[in-house]
Amino acid sequence: MNSTPAAAAPNAPADTALSTQIQLAARPVGWPTHDNFRTVTVELPPLSDGQVRVVNEFVSVDPYMRGRMNDVKSYTPPYALDATMTGGAVGRVVASASDTLAVGDVVLHNFGWRDIVQEDATAGFRVVPELPGVPLSAYLGILGLTGLTAYIGLLDIAALKEGDTVFISGAAGAVGTAAGQIARLKGAGRVIGSAGTAEKIALLTEKYGYDAAFNYREGPVRAQLAAAAPDGIDVYFDNVGGDHLEAALASFNDGGRAAMCGAIGSYNSTEPTPGPNNMGNLVTRGLTLKGFTVGHYMHHFPEFMREMTEWFQNGDIVFDETVVDGIEHSVDAFFDLMRGGNIGKMVVRVGAGSRLSDAG
Missing domain, CATH: 3.90.180.10 (Medium-chain alcohol dehydrogenases, catalytic domain)
Incomplete structure (x- = not known):
């Protein structure tokens, strides 16, 4: 430098x-x-x-x-x-x-x-x-834009419902660890995450309340997600894009919703990243993919802070x-x-x- x-x-x-x-x-x-x-x-x-x-x-x-x-x-x-x-x-x-x-x-x-x-x-x-x-x-x-991003993505963009099975890519990052906990607190039936090391996988299940997690470096994401969510997923929180998005499209149940937050997998690419090969599932399964940036949702910040502060006070949130x-x-x-x-x-x-x- x-x-x-x-x-x-x-x-x-x-x-x-x-x-x-x-x-x-x-x-x-x-x-x-x-x-x-x-x-x-x-x-x-x-x-x-x-x-x-x-x-x-x-x-x-x-x-x-x-x-x-x-x-x-x-x-x-x-x-x-x-x-x-x-x-x-x-x-x-x-x-x-x-x-x-x-x-x-x-x-x-x-x-x-x-x-x-x-x-x-x-x-x-x-x-x-x-x-x-x-x-x-x-x-x-967790108390700032990172936590708000997870909150908005799950509740507003992906319209999380009680009992939903949720998949979060890049789950050990700042947004991912917040999203997993918020999904659990809001009644998700099953929360699944992906990360890139054994240490991160252990943290997701042992500290952050994820029901299952897999290492995307250890095999095809599509196959690992199918094994972790044999009954399909209802919500996908996308921090990665690429093969993770393709895997989610393959695993979605009818009416599935995705909050498109980031695509870190392609940020440093010098060539265009190939798109998923199964975009037809958007039609056949009635899926919704919606991108967002948190700056357009700042009016939710007071509501987020009230809930997050209460979760902190109750010991329901770790970071x-x-x-x-x-x-x-x-x-x-x-x-x-x-x-x-x-x-x-x-x-x-x-x-x-x-x-x-x-x-x-």
């Missing part, structure tokens, strides 16, 4: 600050490399009226970010070259020239891969409470995180995420050092 510090006085005045930020330097073709990114040091000026300065505690890395690195039309604009990577982050206000945000407030925002943020207080900061025993990083995962230490290791965290090296939500803890850990 390129490193190009901006010119800044070594003894910057106390009312200024130095911010370490990760920028997109070049658009990747296929798998990204460190050459696609650069680390810069930006001198932040004294606060202007209405501004706040936030020191991030955790920064999110997510699969959707790979798509935004391409200069193609999508549901959200692509990342600009030579600009700091945006994305979810949570931090604490350390200086304020605003009447709306005070020093000490914990805030969520979307200014992404940097250790210190300085922006107008009205530019998208949302104050969140500190919950006893819950790390602030949970607001980037894992994979934590990489140091804002300078954000790119490495992203690479590890794309290779399936995470369990649960992948976050970067702002600070020095490099270490992987899990919590939950």
Whole structure:
């Protein structure tokens, strides 16, 4: 990864600050490399009226970010070259020239891969409470857009009903672990997941309440899903696409519904990914496949938070995180995420050092 510090006085005045930020330097073709990114040091000026300065505690890395690195039309604009990577982050206000945000407030925002943020207080900061025993990083995962994505996909997009058999691909990731638990809490009759290691398979059945799980690396997904769901599936939550979608189409019962959330299996492909060979089942079995992005469903967030908070208080929800230490290791965290090296939500803890850990 390129490193190009901006010119800044070594003894910057106390009312200024130095911010370490990760920028997109070049658009990747296929798998990204460190050459696609650069680390810069930006001198932040004294606060202007209405501004706040936030020191991030955790920064999110997510699969959707790979798509935004391409200069193609999508549901959200692509990342600009030579600009700091945006994305979810949570931090604490350390200086304020605003009447709306005070020093000490914990805030969520979307200014992404940097250790210190300085922006107008009205530019998208949302104050969140500190919950006893819950790390602030949970607001980037199970208590944030990740959890909401699982909630919306199952209940709104796929119209989960009591007794349904549910299949979730990429089940050991942040969305998948949330979706499996929500499906169980909402009365699913059977919950099945796929993941890529024996450790993840064990976690799904032993910790997250999955009734069955299989390793997609150990054989054809279509055959493994048929064995895990001999009576078929009613709902499919798709995080992967490709052979997982084809397997779901083969296993659907009449009237089956799919929530199309992601297609991580093809994000780094340089050639078009072949489509499923059994799309005719959409007609013969009366299936519904519906894609969604969570930004269009933010009006459900208060309802989601009420239910999720209650589940937390009752001890009905658990979660894992994979934590990489140091804002300078954000790119490495992203690479590890794309290779399936995470369990649960992948976050970067702002600070020095490099270490992987899990919590939950």
